[in-house]
Amino acid sequence: MNPIKIAPSILSADFSKLGAEIAEIERSGADWLHVDVMDGHFVPNITFGAPVLQAVAPHTGLFVDVHLMIENPENYIADFVKAGAHMITVHAEACVHLHRVIHLIKEHGVKAGVALNPATPISAIEEVLDDLDMVLVMTVNPGFGGQAFIPRMVDKVKQLRDWANAKGHTAFHIEVDGGISATTAKLVVDAGADVLVAGSAIFGAPDRAKAIQSIRDSLN
């Protein structure tokens, strides 16, 4: 099992001082930086695009984990790689040609992930599992921060980890995203997740270092 990584989502950061917010979570013990890109079509909300990432990425040493909640993600892979992405995750539900998109991401020299909405079964990625560096199990319906964790997703994480282990696919990440906090983190880690995205639980806390540490402590 990979060491547990905590990936604060900048969706819940103060956008008026994004660079300072990222520097703070880096000093506070974050492992990855989770970047939520929304287009107002695939999800009913709009955030930001590659130019915003390009402005902040050179100023952080964190691993940049880009979560594309957009239609036609294949049109934007090159832009996000140029902007500083280290991993790009696309939604299975947004890709008619999922295999092609995964290979396009890898051809750009970055890691590739696929996200599954709560209603999408893990069988949707059966034919591409071997090609993936990560599966993102959404533990809320994508589109907004601050939503309640969906408990049924714990079983989905477990099914996925068991399935990957059975295939000998052990160096592969399972990320969970949505409603992750010191209350829910242990449930998903015990089920097999190793990357924990948290937006409101970290950026909504007055002391970000304490918030990250309390998620880590909850895993013991």
Ligand SMILES: O=C(CO)[C@H](O)[C@H](O)COP(=O)(O)O
């Ligand atoms: O992808 C996302 C929403 O679609 C966000 O990463 C996620 O919701 C994080 O926010 P919170 O931890 O507040 O639930």
Ligand SMILES: [Co+2]
């Ligand atoms: Co996300």
